[in-house]
Amino acid sequence: MRSSDLHQRPTRGTRRVLLALLTAGVLVSALPAGAEPARQETPSPALLRSLASAMSAPEAVGDTFDAQVWLLDMQSRLARRQPRAFASRDARLDLLARIHAEAARAGLPPELVLALIDVESRFQPGAVSSAGAQGLMQVMPFWKAEIGRPQDDLHDTATNLRYGCTILAHYLAREHGDWTRALARYNGSLGLTVYPEQVMTAWFSRWWVER
Template identity: 35%
Template sequence: MTEDRRYDKEVEIATGRTAVPGRVAATVLLALACCTGLLGLFVVSGPGEAAMAPAATALLPLPEDDGDDDIDAAAEVSQPVVSETAAPAPVSAPAEKRVASSSVPREPAKVAKAPGDSVQAHLGIQALSPEMRRVRDHVARRYRVASAALTPLFLTLEQEARRRGLDPTLVVAVIAIESEFNPFAESPDGAQGLMQVVPKWHVQRIHARLKRKAPEDALFDPQLNVSVGIEVLAEAKQRYGSTEKALQAFAGALDDPEQRYARRVLAMKRSLEQIARRQG
């Protein structure tokens, strides 16, 4: 190098003119780096990836091929895509369980009973017999008495009559003749209630059932009255040996040779027996 050129080079270095191109290059590289970073952030954020120009993506570093692309792609295909907003489908029971549940027999429908038929009386009857239910319904219609109100009475009547060897329809016939099912009936002689029992003649029987001193109106209780009346009638039949004489003794008419009271009661009993046997 000649002295002149060496002098010119030293002047350029001294004046700093050679630094200008280096600064320009550094600025350009810094700008490219900033653009690359912004584009990278844009791509990572999601929506701008599809719209990115090929020229911009060319500036990004490509991932190294590690040989697992095919495995990752297969794994993505095998996983079902579930929408974040879609509701999950209901899980149905297994087929065998559904078949088993459909084959379980259903409980048969219960047949409705008349009011009071399922009442358990203290004497042990759970329901009236079909014959006595028909008689009860007939009495309810004829004497205009609620069927539900008659049920406890008929429960006691049927149990006590059968226990003492009497036909329940005979007792119903006596009540129909004596009081026409008026529990508060009272005769001029002081006979009270459904079976017209005279209190002064049966004080001990009443006390034995109440387990205390009986009030004057105790026999107006329908079940107590029927219980005492059935006992008196059963003892009369045992004593006299026939239903006709037992009925005449119950009415205090043993001296009636025509046995008119017994004939009335037995005629009513025959009518009630036909009703009890009636079907449908």
């Protein structure tokens, strides 16, 4: 599935069809017989340059007026997920404002970033995976060394979102708008479809916004 298709914002009926197809694995290519998922790739120079530039840029600032309705809507949805680290309404609004701003800076749909966080960490800033990925968007620590920023704290919300959104946006550009392959690269599972399906299902079922 390509980003241009998703930005057309399908109707409710079409969304149900897309969700059913994603669940059935129809919209994404299956892993060829005998193939293995991709191992950790060597970071490309282009991605490292993008990441280094992004991390040295000022904090993203969203347009709170345009985003106000979105923030209130997503705040109530996030509350239903009962995130312990964002138990208060103010904490949820602050998180959502940061997500909206960072997604806009990277050219990503903020609802998709929410879906990715939902799948990756269940909105736990202190989450650490068995592979060592950290924070809301489960960023691997090796990225800090690659761009010469060992001081960065990947459990810090703003830092984690900046890393995660920049990396995902780069993979989307590399895959020419193909969300399935971009999400698989983000997860380190290129060739498999389970992870992209999980993120898309979370997007369509919990975070979708009709426009």
